[in-house]
Amino acid sequence: MxxxxxxxxxxxxxxxxxxxxxxxxxxxxxxxxxxxxxxxxxxxxxxxxxxxxxxxxxxxxxxxxxxxxxxLSPDPDHVARALARETGSKVQIAGARAAHLLGLTPQVPAQSDYLTDGPSRRVVLGKRVIDLRHASPKHLMLPGSVAGTVVQALRHLGPTRAGDVVRIAARSLSAADKKRLGASVRQAPAWMQRMLLTIAAVEFDPR
The missing domain is CATH 1.10.10.10 (Winged helix-like DNA-binding domain superfamily/Winged helix DNA-binding domain)
Structure with a gap:
Protein backbone atom coordinates (compact mmCIF):
# COMPACT_ATOMS: atom_id res chain seq x y z
CA MET A 1 0.00 0.00 0.00
CA LEU A 72 14.90 32.16 1.55
CA SER A 73 11.46 33.50 0.69
CA PRO A 74 10.22 32.55 -2.79
CA ASP A 75 10.23 35.01 -5.66
CA PRO A 76 6.71 36.53 -5.82
CA ASP A 77 6.67 36.11 -9.60
CA HIS A 78 7.27 32.36 -9.23
CA VAL A 79 4.40 32.15 -6.74
CA ALA A 80 2.06 34.07 -9.04
CA ARG A 81 2.93 31.94 -12.05
CA ALA A 82 2.41 28.73 -10.08
CA LEU A 83 -1.04 29.89 -8.97
CA ALA A 84 -1.88 30.82 -12.56
CA ARG A 85 -0.79 27.38 -13.82
CA GLU A 86 -3.09 25.77 -11.24
CA THR A 87 -6.15 27.35 -12.88
CA GLY A 88 -4.84 27.62 -16.46
CA SER A 89 -4.87 31.41 -16.17
CA LYS A 90 -2.80 34.29 -17.44
CA VAL A 91 -1.05 36.59 -14.98
CA GLN A 92 0.56 40.01 -15.22
CA ILE A 93 2.75 41.95 -12.79
CA ALA A 94 0.92 45.12 -11.74
CA GLY A 95 1.01 48.09 -9.38
CA ALA A 96 4.13 49.14 -7.50
CA ARG A 97 5.96 45.94 -8.41
CA ALA A 98 5.67 46.77 -12.13
CA ALA A 99 7.11 50.23 -11.49
CA HIS A 100 9.90 48.78 -9.34
CA LEU A 101 10.93 46.22 -11.96
CA LEU A 102 11.31 49.02 -14.53
CA GLY A 103 13.55 50.94 -12.11
CA LEU A 104 10.98 53.67 -11.49
CA THR A 105 10.72 53.13 -7.73
CA PRO A 106 13.71 52.09 -5.61
CA GLN A 107 11.76 50.52 -2.77
CA VAL A 108 10.71 46.88 -3.02
CA PRO A 109 6.96 46.84 -2.26
CA ALA A 110 5.83 44.68 0.66
CA GLN A 111 2.77 43.69 -1.36
CA SER A 112 3.22 42.20 -4.83
CA ASP A 113 0.16 42.82 -7.00
CA TYR A 114 -0.81 40.85 -10.09
CA LEU A 115 -3.75 40.87 -12.46
CA THR A 116 -5.19 37.62 -13.76
CA ASP A 117 -8.03 36.37 -15.91
CA GLY A 118 -8.46 33.56 -13.38
CA PRO A 119 -9.78 33.60 -9.82
CA SER A 120 -8.52 36.10 -7.28
CA ARG A 121 -6.27 34.77 -4.52
CA ARG A 122 -4.12 36.28 -1.78
CA VAL A 123 -1.12 34.49 -0.26
CA VAL A 124 0.60 35.83 2.86
CA LEU A 125 4.21 34.73 3.30
CA GLY A 126 5.52 36.26 6.50
CA LYS A 127 5.54 40.02 5.95
CA ARG A 128 5.04 39.72 2.19
CA VAL A 129 1.63 39.64 0.53
CA ILE A 130 1.10 38.25 -2.97
CA ASP A 131 -2.24 39.38 -4.34
CA LEU A 132 -3.77 38.08 -7.57
CA ARG A 133 -6.84 40.07 -8.59
CA HIS A 134 -9.25 39.01 -11.29
CA ALA A 135 -9.33 41.60 -14.07
CA SER A 136 -11.32 42.13 -17.24
CA PRO A 137 -9.49 41.76 -20.58
CA LYS A 138 -9.29 45.54 -21.04
CA HIS A 139 -7.20 45.80 -17.87
CA LEU A 140 -5.02 42.81 -18.75
CA MET A 141 -3.07 43.96 -21.77
CA LEU A 142 -0.23 41.74 -23.02
CA PRO A 143 -0.18 39.52 -19.92
CA GLY A 144 3.06 37.83 -18.95
CA SER A 145 5.29 40.12 -21.02
CA VAL A 146 7.65 43.03 -20.42
CA ALA A 147 5.38 45.14 -22.61
CA GLY A 148 2.50 44.31 -20.29
CA THR A 149 4.61 45.37 -17.31
CA VAL A 150 5.14 48.77 -18.97
CA VAL A 151 1.38 49.19 -19.35
CA GLN A 152 0.83 48.36 -15.69
CA ALA A 153 3.60 50.73 -14.56
CA LEU A 154 1.91 53.50 -16.53
CA ARG A 155 -1.43 52.63 -14.98
CA HIS A 156 0.09 52.65 -11.48
CA LEU A 157 2.07 55.89 -11.77
CA GLY A 158 -0.51 57.80 -13.81
CA PRO A 159 -0.13 60.71 -16.23
CA THR A 160 2.08 62.76 -13.90
CA ARG A 161 4.97 60.28 -14.20
CA ALA A 162 4.16 58.88 -17.61
CA GLY A 163 7.19 60.63 -19.11
CA ASP A 164 9.51 58.65 -16.84
CA VAL A 165 7.95 55.37 -17.96
CA VAL A 166 8.21 56.38 -21.61
CA ARG A 167 11.91 57.23 -21.33
CA ILE A 168 12.85 53.96 -19.65
CA ALA A 169 10.64 51.77 -21.83
CA ALA A 170 11.78 53.42 -25.07
CA ARG A 171 15.39 52.70 -24.15
CA SER A 172 15.02 49.18 -22.79
CA LEU A 173 12.23 47.39 -24.66
CA SER A 174 13.10 45.18 -27.60
CA ALA A 175 11.79 45.90 -31.08
CA ALA A 176 9.39 42.95 -30.73
CA ASP A 177 7.96 44.30 -27.45
CA LYS A 178 7.52 47.76 -28.96
CA LYS A 179 5.70 46.24 -31.92
CA ARG A 180 3.36 44.44 -29.52
CA LEU A 181 2.66 47.68 -27.69
CA GLY A 182 1.86 49.48 -30.93
CA ALA A 183 -0.45 46.69 -32.06
CA SER A 184 -2.36 46.67 -28.77
CA VAL A 185 -2.62 50.42 -28.19
CA ARG A 186 -6.39 50.59 -28.78
CA GLN A 187 -6.97 48.42 -25.72
CA ALA A 188 -5.38 51.07 -23.47
CA PRO A 189 -7.14 54.05 -21.84
CA ALA A 190 -7.20 57.16 -24.02
CA TRP A 191 -4.63 59.06 -21.91
CA MET A 192 -2.17 56.16 -22.21
CA GLN A 193 -2.40 55.59 -25.96
CA ARG A 194 -0.14 58.47 -26.97
CA MET A 195 2.51 57.29 -24.49
CA LEU A 196 2.47 53.76 -25.84
CA LEU A 197 2.71 54.97 -29.43
CA THR A 198 5.71 57.11 -28.48
CA ILE A 199 7.46 54.07 -26.97
CA ALA A 200 6.61 51.92 -30.00
CA ALA A 201 8.02 54.50 -32.41
CA VAL A 202 11.52 54.67 -30.86
CA GLU A 203 14.11 52.39 -32.42
CA PHE A 204 15.48 49.70 -30.12
CA ASP A 205 18.55 50.74 -28.12
CA PRO A 206 20.32 47.62 -26.70
CA ARG A 207 22.48 49.64 -24.27
Whole structure:
Protein backbone atom coordinates (compact mmCIF):
# COMPACT_ATOMS: atom_id res chain seq x y z
CA MET A 1 0.00 0.00 0.00
CA UNK A 2 2.89 2.36 0.78
CA UNK A 3 4.91 1.78 -2.38
CA UNK A 4 2.78 3.80 -4.88
CA UNK A 5 2.87 6.86 -2.61
CA UNK A 6 6.66 6.53 -2.16
CA UNK A 7 7.11 6.22 -5.90
CA UNK A 8 5.01 9.34 -6.49
CA UNK A 9 6.99 11.28 -3.89
CA UNK A 10 10.25 10.21 -5.54
CA UNK A 11 9.01 11.40 -8.92
CA UNK A 12 7.79 14.72 -7.50
CA UNK A 13 11.05 15.54 -5.73
CA UNK A 14 13.04 14.53 -8.81
CA UNK A 15 11.01 16.96 -10.94
CA UNK A 16 11.34 19.72 -8.35
CA UNK A 17 15.10 19.26 -8.24
CA UNK A 18 15.28 19.33 -12.04
CA UNK A 19 13.53 22.71 -12.05
CA UNK A 20 15.95 23.92 -9.42
CA UNK A 21 15.89 25.68 -6.09
CA UNK A 22 13.53 28.62 -5.96
CA UNK A 23 10.87 26.78 -7.98
CA UNK A 24 7.27 26.96 -6.76
CA UNK A 25 4.66 24.28 -7.36
CA UNK A 26 1.02 23.37 -6.95
CA UNK A 27 -0.43 19.85 -7.16
CA UNK A 28 -1.46 20.45 -10.78
CA UNK A 29 2.22 20.48 -11.77
CA UNK A 30 2.40 16.75 -10.97
CA UNK A 31 -0.94 15.36 -12.12
CA UNK A 32 0.75 13.59 -15.01
CA UNK A 33 2.60 11.48 -12.43
CA UNK A 34 -0.36 10.19 -10.38
CA UNK A 35 -3.96 10.81 -9.38
CA UNK A 36 -4.70 13.98 -7.39
CA UNK A 37 -5.13 12.17 -4.07
CA UNK A 38 -1.76 10.44 -4.44
CA UNK A 39 -0.08 13.73 -5.42
CA UNK A 40 -1.57 15.52 -2.42
CA UNK A 41 -0.44 12.72 -0.10
CA UNK A 42 3.07 12.72 -1.55
CA UNK A 43 3.41 16.51 -1.29
CA UNK A 44 2.31 16.41 2.35
CA UNK A 45 4.89 13.71 3.06
CA UNK A 46 7.66 15.66 1.32
CA UNK A 47 6.76 18.77 3.30
CA UNK A 48 6.75 16.84 6.60
CA UNK A 49 10.15 15.39 5.75
CA UNK A 50 11.57 18.82 4.91
CA UNK A 51 12.25 17.96 1.26
CA UNK A 52 9.75 20.57 0.07
CA UNK A 53 8.32 23.56 1.92
CA UNK A 54 4.59 24.17 2.25
CA UNK A 55 3.98 27.88 1.64
CA UNK A 56 0.18 27.91 1.81
CA UNK A 57 -2.75 25.67 1.02
CA UNK A 58 -1.85 23.79 -2.14
CA UNK A 59 1.38 25.74 -2.65
CA UNK A 60 4.91 24.38 -2.19
CA UNK A 61 8.47 25.30 -3.09
CA UNK A 62 12.00 23.95 -3.16
CA UNK A 63 13.58 26.93 -1.41
CA UNK A 64 16.93 28.47 -2.14
CA UNK A 65 19.24 28.14 0.85
CA UNK A 66 21.43 30.99 2.09
CA UNK A 67 24.56 29.81 3.95
CA UNK A 68 23.77 32.03 6.94
CA UNK A 69 20.08 32.88 6.67
CA UNK A 70 18.81 29.44 5.73
CA UNK A 71 15.74 28.99 3.47
CA LEU A 72 14.90 32.16 1.55
CA SER A 73 11.46 33.50 0.69
CA PRO A 74 10.22 32.55 -2.79
CA ASP A 75 10.23 35.01 -5.66
CA PRO A 76 6.71 36.53 -5.82
CA ASP A 77 6.67 36.11 -9.60
CA HIS A 78 7.27 32.36 -9.23
CA VAL A 79 4.40 32.15 -6.74
CA ALA A 80 2.06 34.07 -9.04
CA ARG A 81 2.93 31.94 -12.05
CA ALA A 82 2.41 28.73 -10.08
CA LEU A 83 -1.04 29.89 -8.97
CA ALA A 84 -1.88 30.82 -12.56
CA ARG A 85 -0.79 27.38 -13.82
CA GLU A 86 -3.09 25.77 -11.24
CA THR A 87 -6.15 27.35 -12.88
CA GLY A 88 -4.84 27.62 -16.46
CA SER A 89 -4.87 31.41 -16.17
CA LYS A 90 -2.80 34.29 -17.44
CA VAL A 91 -1.05 36.59 -14.98
CA GLN A 92 0.56 40.01 -15.22
CA ILE A 93 2.75 41.95 -12.79
CA ALA A 94 0.92 45.12 -11.74
CA GLY A 95 1.01 48.09 -9.38
CA ALA A 96 4.13 49.14 -7.50
CA ARG A 97 5.96 45.94 -8.41
CA ALA A 98 5.67 46.77 -12.13
CA ALA A 99 7.11 50.23 -11.49
CA HIS A 100 9.90 48.78 -9.34
CA LEU A 101 10.93 46.22 -11.96
CA LEU A 102 11.31 49.02 -14.53
CA GLY A 103 13.55 50.94 -12.11
CA LEU A 104 10.98 53.67 -11.49
CA THR A 105 10.72 53.13 -7.73
CA PRO A 106 13.71 52.09 -5.61
CA GLN A 107 11.76 50.52 -2.77
CA VAL A 108 10.71 46.88 -3.02
CA PRO A 109 6.96 46.84 -2.26
CA ALA A 110 5.83 44.68 0.66
CA GLN A 111 2.77 43.69 -1.36
CA SER A 112 3.22 42.20 -4.83
CA ASP A 113 0.16 42.82 -7.00
CA TYR A 114 -0.81 40.85 -10.09
CA LEU A 115 -3.75 40.87 -12.46
CA THR A 116 -5.19 37.62 -13.76
CA ASP A 117 -8.03 36.37 -15.91
CA GLY A 118 -8.46 33.56 -13.38
CA PRO A 119 -9.78 33.60 -9.82
CA SER A 120 -8.52 36.10 -7.28
CA ARG A 121 -6.27 34.77 -4.52
CA ARG A 122 -4.12 36.28 -1.78
CA VAL A 123 -1.12 34.49 -0.26
CA VAL A 124 0.60 35.83 2.86
CA LEU A 125 4.21 34.73 3.30
CA GLY A 126 5.52 36.26 6.50
CA LYS A 127 5.54 40.02 5.95
CA ARG A 128 5.04 39.72 2.19
CA VAL A 129 1.63 39.64 0.53
CA ILE A 130 1.10 38.25 -2.97
CA ASP A 131 -2.24 39.38 -4.34
CA LEU A 132 -3.77 38.08 -7.57
CA ARG A 133 -6.84 40.07 -8.59
CA HIS A 134 -9.25 39.01 -11.29
CA ALA A 135 -9.33 41.60 -14.07
CA SER A 136 -11.32 42.13 -17.24
CA PRO A 137 -9.49 41.76 -20.58
CA LYS A 138 -9.29 45.54 -21.04
CA HIS A 139 -7.20 45.80 -17.87
CA LEU A 140 -5.02 42.81 -18.75
CA MET A 141 -3.07 43.96 -21.77
CA LEU A 142 -0.23 41.74 -23.02
CA PRO A 143 -0.18 39.52 -19.92
CA GLY A 144 3.06 37.83 -18.95
CA SER A 145 5.29 40.12 -21.02
CA VAL A 146 7.65 43.03 -20.42
CA ALA A 147 5.38 45.14 -22.61
CA GLY A 148 2.50 44.31 -20.29
CA THR A 149 4.61 45.37 -17.31
CA VAL A 150 5.14 48.77 -18.97
CA VAL A 151 1.38 49.19 -19.35
CA GLN A 152 0.83 48.36 -15.69
CA ALA A 153 3.60 50.73 -14.56
CA LEU A 154 1.91 53.50 -16.53
CA ARG A 155 -1.43 52.63 -14.98
CA HIS A 156 0.09 52.65 -11.48
CA LEU A 157 2.07 55.89 -11.77
CA GLY A 158 -0.51 57.80 -13.81
CA PRO A 159 -0.13 60.71 -16.23
CA THR A 160 2.08 62.76 -13.90
CA ARG A 161 4.97 60.28 -14.20
CA ALA A 162 4.16 58.88 -17.61
CA GLY A 163 7.19 60.63 -19.11
CA ASP A 164 9.51 58.65 -16.84
CA VAL A 165 7.95 55.37 -17.96
CA VAL A 166 8.21 56.38 -21.61
CA ARG A 167 11.91 57.23 -21.33
CA ILE A 168 12.85 53.96 -19.65
CA ALA A 169 10.64 51.77 -21.83
CA ALA A 170 11.78 53.42 -25.07
CA ARG A 171 15.39 52.70 -24.15
CA SER A 172 15.02 49.18 -22.79
CA LEU A 173 12.23 47.39 -24.66
CA SER A 174 13.10 45.18 -27.60
CA ALA A 175 11.79 45.90 -31.08
CA ALA A 176 9.39 42.95 -30.73
CA ASP A 177 7.96 44.30 -27.45
CA LYS A 178 7.52 47.76 -28.96
CA LYS A 179 5.70 46.24 -31.92
CA ARG A 180 3.36 44.44 -29.52
CA LEU A 181 2.66 47.68 -27.69
CA GLY A 182 1.86 49.48 -30.93
CA ALA A 183 -0.45 46.69 -32.06
CA SER A 184 -2.36 46.67 -28.77
CA VAL A 185 -2.62 50.42 -28.19
CA ARG A 186 -6.39 50.59 -28.78
CA GLN A 187 -6.97 48.42 -25.72
CA ALA A 188 -5.38 51.07 -23.47
CA PRO A 189 -7.14 54.05 -21.84
CA ALA A 190 -7.20 57.16 -24.02
CA TRP A 191 -4.63 59.06 -21.91
CA MET A 192 -2.17 56.16 -22.21
CA GLN A 193 -2.40 55.59 -25.96
CA ARG A 194 -0.14 58.47 -26.97
CA MET A 195 2.51 57.29 -24.49
CA LEU A 196 2.47 53.76 -25.84
CA LEU A 197 2.71 54.97 -29.43
CA THR A 198 5.71 57.11 -28.48
CA ILE A 199 7.46 54.07 -26.97
CA ALA A 200 6.61 51.92 -30.00
CA ALA A 201 8.02 54.50 -32.41
CA VAL A 202 11.52 54.67 -30.86
CA GLU A 203 14.11 52.39 -32.42
CA PHE A 204 15.48 49.70 -30.12
CA ASP A 205 18.55 50.74 -28.12
CA PRO A 206 20.32 47.62 -26.70
CA ARG A 207 22.48 49.64 -24.27
Missing amino acids: DQPSSSTADKIIARAQTRGRGSVFTPSDFLDLAERAAVDQALSRLARNGKLRRLARGLYDLPKIHPRLGP
